[in-house]
Amino acid sequence: MPENTHGHPEPSYLEYQGKHKGLKAWIFSTDHKRIGLLYLYTILTFFGIGLLIGLLMKLELIAPGQTIMGPDTYNRFFTLHGVIMIFVVVIPGLPAVFGNFVMPIQIGAPDVAFPRLNLLSWWIYILGILLVLSSLLTGGGAPDTGWTFYAPYSFETGTNMLPAVLGAFTLGFSSILTGLNFIVTIHRMRAPGMSWFKMPLFPWALYGTGWIQLLATPVVGITLLMIVAERTLGIGFFDPDLGGDPILYQHLFWIYSHPAVYIMILPAMGAISEILPAFARKTIFGYRAIVISTLMIAFVGYFVWGHHMFTSGMSGTALYTFSLLTFIVAIPSAIKVFNWISTLHKASINVQTPFYWAISFIFVFMVGGLTGLILGSLATDVHVHDTAFVVGHFHYIVFGGTGFAFLGAMHYWFPKIYGRMYNARRANLGWLIFFIGFNALYSPMFYLGVAGMARRYYDYLPEFHSGNIISSIGAYVMATGLVIIVVNLILGARRGEKAEANPWGGKTLEWSVPSPPPLENFEKIPVVTREPYDYSA
Amino acid sequence: MHEHRDDTASKIGMWLFIFTEILLFGGLFIVYAVYRYRNPVAFHLAGEELNVIIGAINTVVLLVSSATIAMAITAMQQGKRRLSVRLLWVTILLAAVFMVNKYFEWGAKFEHGLYPGSDFLYSLSQGDVLFFGLYFAMTGLHALHIIVGAVFILFVIAYIRKGKVHETRWQLLENAGLYWHLVDLIWIFLFPLFYLIH
Numbered sequence A: 001m002p003e004n005t006h007g008h009p010e011p012s013y014l015e016y017q018g019k020h021k022g023l024k025a026w027i028f029s030t031d032h033k034r035i036g037l038l039y040l041y042t043i044l045t046f047f048g049i050g051l052l053i054g055l056l057m058k059l060e061l062i063a064p065g066q067t068i069m070g071p072d073t074y075n076r077f078f079t080l081h082g083v084i085m086i087f088v089v090v091i092p093g094l095p096a097v098f099g100n101f102v103m104p105i106q107i108g109a110p111d112v113a114f115p116r117l118n119l120l121s122w123w124i125y126i127l128g129i130l131l132v133l134s135s136l137l138t139g140g141g142a143p144d145t146g147w148t149f150y151a152p153y154s155f156e157t158g159t160n161m162l163p164a165v166l167g168a169f170t171l172g173f174s175s176i177l178t179g180l181n182f183i184v185t186i187h188r189m190r191a192p193g194m195s196w197f198k199m200p201l202f203p204w205a206l207y208g209t210g211w212i213q214l215l216a217t218p219v220v221g222i223t224l225l226m227i228v229a230e231r232t233l234g235i236g237f238f239d240p241d242l243g244g245d246p247i248l249y250q251h252l253f254w255i256y257s258h259p260a261v262y263i264m265i266l267p268a269m270g271a272i273s274e275i276l277p278a279f280a281r282k283t284i285f286g287y288r289a290i291v292i293s294t295l296m297i298a299f300v301g302y303f304v305w306g307h308h309m310f311t312s313g314m315s316g317t318a319l320y321t322f323s324l325l326t327f328i329v330a331i332p333s334a335i336k337v338f339n340w341i342s343t344l345h346k347a348s349i350n351v352q353t354p355f356y357w358a359i360s361f362i363f364v365f366m367v368g369g370l371t372g373l374i375l376g377s378l379a380t381d382v383h384v385h386d387t388a389f390v391v392g393h394f395h396y397i398v399f400g401g402t403g404f405a406f407l408g409a410m411h412y413w414f415p416k417i418y419g420r421m422y423n424a425r426r427a428n429l430g431w432l433i434f435f436i437g438f439n440a441l442y443s444p445m446f447y448l449g450v451a452g453m454a455r456r457y458y459d460y461l462p463e464f465h466s467g468n469i470i471s472s473i474g475a476y477v478m479a480t481g482l483v484i485i486v487v488n489l490i491l492g493a494r495r496g497e498k499a500e501a502n503p504w505g506g507k508t509l510e511w512s513v514p515s516p517p518p519l520e521n522f523e524k525i526p527v528v529t530r531e532p533y534d535y536s537a
Numbered sequence B: 001m002h003e004h005r006d007d008t009a010s011k012i013g014m015w016l017f018i019f020t021e022i023l024l025f026g027g028l029f030i031v032y033a034v035y036r037y038r039n040p041v042a043f044h045l046a047g048e049e050l051n052v053i054i055g056a057i058n059t060v061v062l063l064v065s066s067a068t069i070a071m072a073i074t075a076m077q078q079g080k081r082r083l084s085v086r087l088l089w090v091t092i093l094l095a096a097v098f099m100v101n102k103y104f105e106w107g108a109k110f111e112h113g114l115y116p117g118s119d120f121l122y123s124l125s126q127g128d129v130l131f132f133g134l135y136f137a138m139t140g141l142h143a144l145h146i147i148v149g150a151v152f153i154l155f156v157i158a159y160i161r162k163g164k165v166h167e168t169r170w171q172l173l174e175n176a177g178l179y180w181h182l183v184d185l186i187w188i189f190l191f192p193l194f195y196l197i198h
């Protein structure tokens, strides 16, 4: 316990008493740690809702024909599932929760550069959620366009598009402000001695992510506003009747939404790069290669959006270019995988729950990445386009990648956040069930897609029945695992054993402060002299 | 908690925000470029409907307002607080002049039925519909930024009154200036694209 000058231990950020009390002490707090937890609880709530919708869809697909819902409901369900999971859960995901909580401590700062802006971002985020939700209760009911809001259907459908689209716009604005805050924080607030190449890899990942949030999100923002203008003012941006071009909408949408995949995955990779050295108990292999590949992904990721539109109509040259660039952007991801595996080489590994999540992340990420190349190749993409294969690939990357990394990060930083420990055996059991369920849920989709099952239908041909049964059962197995995990974490946070400052033997700065950290993190801003993963001493 | 002050940080923050604004308009510029390329004749003829004189006056107004806010910043740095506030009021006045011109300009278009949703506009070619749709969307979004910028400047004036912005602490004022230059800059692109290219 650090002691302040009066000889009393400083209260932790959880106990600290500001001018507000109770709930207000949280929702008006500018402490980056409390804001991180605000995001955590919001995200988990909406993850639960999105998951529930997903489970209902899998129940519908357990047998051909109508099982529990008709086509209209199904369309609305997959739209809501997508909008909630993408815009409310995964995009804020790791940056908003762990970026907020851990990053300032990792770089040796007392808070982010703009604490009040940070709180404002959370409020804007809540406003965005409320807007999205209001689409359920008003007008024509929940939208049914899919989360991509493709034109021209998005301005022709009678369902309640405006609140959903404006909600997505607002959520994007919140994401921009978070990215901006993190970039400035990393530029200005690193502890003395922490040069760029002495900075841990999670802040590096957030730095790359910040730039994507900043430079890609406005494009989708204006695109969504164009949809609004189209619906309310009758400006024919994307309406062929008025001379507009629906394909142009797709371009603008994916100019953001492909880089958005990297908003989701870069922080996940960053978290994995923190977990692996801590449990391999040696320095990460190829630190600089990981940094450079992070920046390369952030940069090249801007120029591959066309791979979502191979069948939409583009010139041959454009097709080849986008396909080639898609292959190129896979290289830095592969570099990271090699670095992670090499880190484990000849290490005496401390096998703990976060480590299980990290290695299973590498597995699901590779499955997702390699199936992505099948979609990035022109000829094979035509065959599997808009089939269950795409759904499988997408969920392996976005849910597998981000989800496994998120839960890994949760188990890794949990003792730091709550100052308590969870039950490791239950955590491992939850992980195992989750991992088995996850693969049972999504791997049949590859087979189903190649065999020709289209996505986004509530029904399918009888020959696809067996694959769908496995997938649906897998969904419920996975959900069971998740319940075990969440209950275990809640129990741990409430009455787990007290955790030490550094239970895993990590070397980055967050492990040098008490668990849970005091309000301003460090009693004295540390001076950094060593590499971030220096296990030599 | 101690007050943490870092002027460079807030300046970087402002610049980053300006990048996002540029990309926000960037989406519209892309759309403009694509549709201009596809409807060259209609865009040419529709462009001649716009009043170059009002457009030019507004361009001069904005350029002068950029100068006045820059002078306000320098005045503040030299400790001439009252002069600085006066120059800020001149900037806001020029913003108002711009908006009044805009009002008459848009009003004239509405009188001629040249607005999105009017039956007359829909009876013209698709290129005309797109041109005027883009015209209202882009100048409208820009006008919105003028309003936001002016409110920003008003806040700065209030802060100067409260003594929170002064000769050794003027970063907020400079940020308002940066934002105002951005608003100006976007207009510098909008003016030729809509009024001048024929």
Ligand SMILES: [Cu+2]
Residues within 6 Å of the ligand: A257, A258, A261, A304, A305, A307, A308
């Ligand atoms: Cu993509």
